[in-house]
Amino acid sequence: MVMTETPIIRIRDLNVHAPDNHILKNIHLDIPKNKITVLLGPSGCGKTTLLKSLNRLTDLYPELKIKGNIYIDDDDILHPERDVSQIRQKMGLLSQRPYPLPMSIFKNVAYGLKLKGITKKDEVERRVQEYLKKAALWDEVKDRLHSSAEQLSIGQQQRLCLARGLAVNPEVILADEPTSALDPVSTQMIEHQFQELKEEYTIVLVTHMLRQARRLADYVVFIYYGKIIEHGPVNEVLDNPKEELTKKYVSAGV
Amino acid sequence: MISALKIKQTGSRFWVDRISTTWMLAGLFFILVVPFAIFLGLLIKALPLLYDQSLWAILSGTEWSPMRGNFGFLPFIVGSVLVTVLAVCFSAPTSLMAAIYITQFAPKRFLKLVHPVIDILAGIPSVIYGVWGVLTIIPLVAGLASWFGISSTGYSILAGGIVLAVMSTPYVLNMLIEVFRSMPIGLKEASLSLGSTYWECIKHVLLRKGLSGILAAFALGVSNALGNTIAVLMVVGNRVQFPSNVFEAGYPIPALIANNYGEMMSIPLYDSALMFAALLLFVMVTFFNFASRYFIQKYEV
Numbered sequence: 001m002v003m004t005e006t007p008i009i010r011i012r013d014l015n016v017h018a019p020d021n022h023i024l025k026n027i028h029l030d031i032p033k034n035k036i037t038v039l040l041g042p043s044g045c046g047k048t049t050l051l052k053s054l055n056r057l058t059d060l061y062p063e064l065k066i067k068g069n070i071y072i073d074d075d076d077i078l079h080p081e082r083d084v085s086q087i088r089q090k091m092g093l094l095s096q097r098p099y100p101l102p103m104s105i106f107k108n109v110a111y112g113l114k115l116k117g118i119t120k121k122d123e124v125e126r127r128v129q130e131y132l133k134k135a136a137l138w139d140e141v142k143d144r145l146h147s148s149a150e151q152l153s154i155g156q157q158q159r160l161c162l163a164r165g166l167a168v169n170p171e172v173i174l175a176d177e178p179t180s181a182l183d184p185v186s187t188q189m190i191e192h193q194f195q196e197l198k199e200e201y202t203i204v205l206v207t208h209m210l211r212q213a214r215r216l217a218d219y220v221v222f223i224y225y226g227k228i229i230e231h232g233p234v235n236e237v238l239d240n241p242k243e244e245l246t247k248k249y250v251s252a253g254v
Numbered sequence: 255m256i257s258a259l260k261i262k263q264t265g266s267r268f269w270v271d272r273i274s275t276t277w278m279l280a281g282l283f284f285i286l287v288v289p290f291a292i293f294l295g296l297l298i299k300a301l302p303l304l305y306d307q308s309l310w311a312i313l314s315g316t317e318w319s320p321m322r323g324n325f326g327f328l329p330f331i332v333g334s335v336l337v338t339v340l341a342v343c344f345s346a347p348t349s350l351m352a353a354i355y356i357t358q359f360a361p362k363r364f365l366k367l368v369h370p371v372i373d374i375l376a377g378i379p380s381v382i383y384g385v386w387g388v389l390t391i392i393p394l395v396a397g398l399a400s401w402f403g404i405s406s407t408g409y410s411i412l413a414g415g416i417v418l419a420v421m422s423t424p425y426v427l428n429m430l431i432e433v434f435r436s437m438p439i440g441l442k443e444a445s446l447s448l449g450s451t452y453w454e455c456i457k458h459v460l461l462r463k464g465l466s467g468i469l470a471a472f473a474l475g476v477s478n479a480l481g482n483t484i485a486v487l488m489v490v491g492n493r494v495q496f497p498s499n500v501f502e503a504g505y506p507i508p509a510l511i512a513n514n515y516g517e518m519m520s521i522p523l524y525d526s527a528l529m530f531a532a533l534l535l536f537v538m539v540t541f542f543n544f545a546s547r548y549f550i551q552k553y554e555v
Binding site: 085088095103111116164 | 362438439440441442443444445447448449450451454458459463
């Protein structure tokens with residue numbers, strides 16, 4: 001990818017194998033800082049696996065074999081001796097469905113702080129408020145911070161997960177189809193937050209929705225069956241695709 | 255529109271539907287009625303004793319001499335509770351740790367290995383556990399007691415607790431494995447991606463999420479232990495006393511009934527007292543189930 005920005009994540013020769021499937025094939029990709037990079041492609045093409053490799057959640061699936069290098073700030077994420085929890089704190093994850101932790105709204109956000117060793121009460125309270133505001137949730141929950149997070153609506157839960165992820169002060173936000181379970185209003189809110197957050201964070205967004213990619217992306221990476229078919233600035237890839245497969249996908253207009 | 259959608263139900267399909275529904279209802283009704291019938295039956299049989307002595311006197315009495323008409327149940331209640339508490343103290347942490355290891359750390363094929371073992375443990379008849387207890391646990395407990403400087407035959411509430419723990423483990427473990435297996439992987443990913451270690455994820459998230467299920471599993475273990483008869487009876491010593499340490503013999507309620515029913519030799523009220531013992535056990539288990547249900551619902555998330 002020809003780009004002037006300094007990449008924050010560099011992926012080199014990444015191959016992921018499942019027992020009977022070559023999920024990702026020779027992925028070579030730079031992800032630019034403070035931009036929204038969209039991983040686009042049909043369901044089951046390996047986008048999510050690529051995203052999960054970035055913070056080594058692939059460790060949870062022992063059947064996956066991963067080869068190659070992924071560098072964040074010149075640290076090799078895939079190096080077996082790296083402190084994986086430290087690497088993961090550089091990235092906040094937003095999954096397809098929100099998974100609020102089984103505790104109060106306040107504690108959900110404070111959880112990451114606790115893991116970081118921040119326990120001073122006023123400091124924690126200040127930060128929880130700060131991140132809930134960043135995720136545009138504060139006004140809706142400020143009167144019930146200590147009730148269970150699972151009572152929130154699903155859209156609120158997703159914003160809570162965003163606040164929770166921001167609380168560990170990551171550099172990158174990994175979002176795996178974060179709006180696929182949400183109603184249009186909540187979707188809009190999340191998308192709006194993303195636009196604001198890219199000032200401070202790098203966002204990697206997985207989606208299969210072309211329209212969402214158009215709305216949000218600075219860069220688009222089109223993936224098809226584990227291969228990067230085409231990647232570049234959003235207007236190049238979506239408006240003037242060079243590859244046949246991309247043209248097909250774009251003209252389907254999903 | 256609506257009347258047009260109404261399908262006229264006639265013919266054999268209609269009747270099959272009717273009969274099967276009735277049959278299911280009848281089955282349900284039967285299941286619901288049995289516990290009440292048992293309770294009433296036991297109560298009626300126990301009434302002569304309750305007319306003769308006050309409930310409080312029976313429950314708090316410490317002397318058991320049927321010939322003289324003394325039916326004090328406290329030693330048996332204490333015996334049952336002690337053996338059960340010991341059993342749960344042994345089996346609960348073991349099962350919990352085993353379930354966490356099997357579902358979170360061990361390779362998947364390990365679970366395939368564990369399931370048949372659990373089934374075998376669950377399928378062994380109670381009396382075999384009893385024999386195993388007599389042959390293996392009793393000498394061990396006796397040895398342990400002498401190591402502590404206490405003389406004991408080995409027939410003790412500790413032996414009862416150990417045998418019960420082993421017996422209830424398959425049920426508790428099985429349920430706990432289900433609890434942890436049904437945990438959504440997204441929840442783990444959420445915790446881990448926030449930078450928690452695996453253990454922090456288990457401690458703060460999975461245990462909390464599974465709390466109601468874990469309590470339910472332990473409750474199952476307790477009910478199981480409270481009612482177990484044969485194996486306990488064979489190793490617990492069966493002496494009417496308040497054990498002053500775990501190496502002394504005790505006498506749980508089920509053992510009392512099993513040892514004496516049928517040999518009451520026309521002693522007045524003896525029969526009624528044993529029925530009262532059964533009633534007491536029934537009430538204890540029921541009460542415990544309600545209490546645990548309350549907590550399970552309270553911690554449901």
